[in-house]
Amino acid sequence: MAAKAGNSVGGVLPHPHVDWFCLQIGNVFAQHYYKILNESPEDVHKFYHDQSILGRKPNSDGTLTSITTLRDINKHFVSTYLKGCSMEIDNVDSQPSHEGGVLVLVSGSFTVPDAMKRRFTQSFFLAPQKGGYFVLNDVLRYIPVEPESTSISNEVMNDR
């Protein structure tokens, strides 16, 4: 789905009557969202509406700043300098949610030119609208880097 005029996330996306559709919606959404974020950040605001909320930039008390209104959401995206950065999406998980919405959890990493890779987790709520969805909620957190000594006990944790 290319970013189109208007604020529709996807006129092509069906509503999530079953898990399978929901998985597809999450994957299609994420594929297009990060592509547009990477290639044309000036269009990312088209995934949102005026009532959408972005959680970004931690305050001094650790809480995220809420960015609202399409104007400020657009201002945020055109000033984040993620254009052309390298992105790796590790997982996109989706579930059908409340009143026709879809919960999407993404984990991955950004590598900005002249900086090292940084892992992130991002949760979206896609709210239904006529013919598709829009991003109502969007919360982004960067993941602290583990000290070298930390490793995974796959035997113990893999099946949790």
Added chain:
Amino acid sequence: MAAKAGNSVGGVLPHPHVDWFCLQIGNVFAQHYYKILNESPEDVHKFYHDQSILGRKPNSDGTLTSITTLRDINKHFVSTYLKGCSMEIDNVDSQPSHEGGVLVLVSGSFTVPDAMKRRFTQSFFLAPQKGGYFVLNDVLRYIPVEPESTSISNEVMNDR
């Protein structure tokens, strides 16, 4: 909020008319949820309803297995052996969401006895019910450990 009989996440929790309430709801929820997960996993299913969905245990294609019905949700929690493990919650971020719900994104780590620390990200959707909320969606992903060479360029990424 202690785990009580019935499936209420919190009769004490107000609906999220404003961001501040919503932050409190997310924090109070997370505080009680992880305490009960840690101390009495046999009660964790009381946060859920029969229509709730847990995303856990990746399948061979990388998608998460969906666990549904209170019976299977309870079966999952009593078999995960997280009782008494060390938990650190780094961040709990909440936003008011669709039709009275609350989106919650948590990042933190579990350290199981005889295993190393493992970072996770978990997203919840708290759906409204009479007098409070229940967990409608719950998606958990473990975060891959970074190679030693990876570091953070705080100057570049901190304010994204």
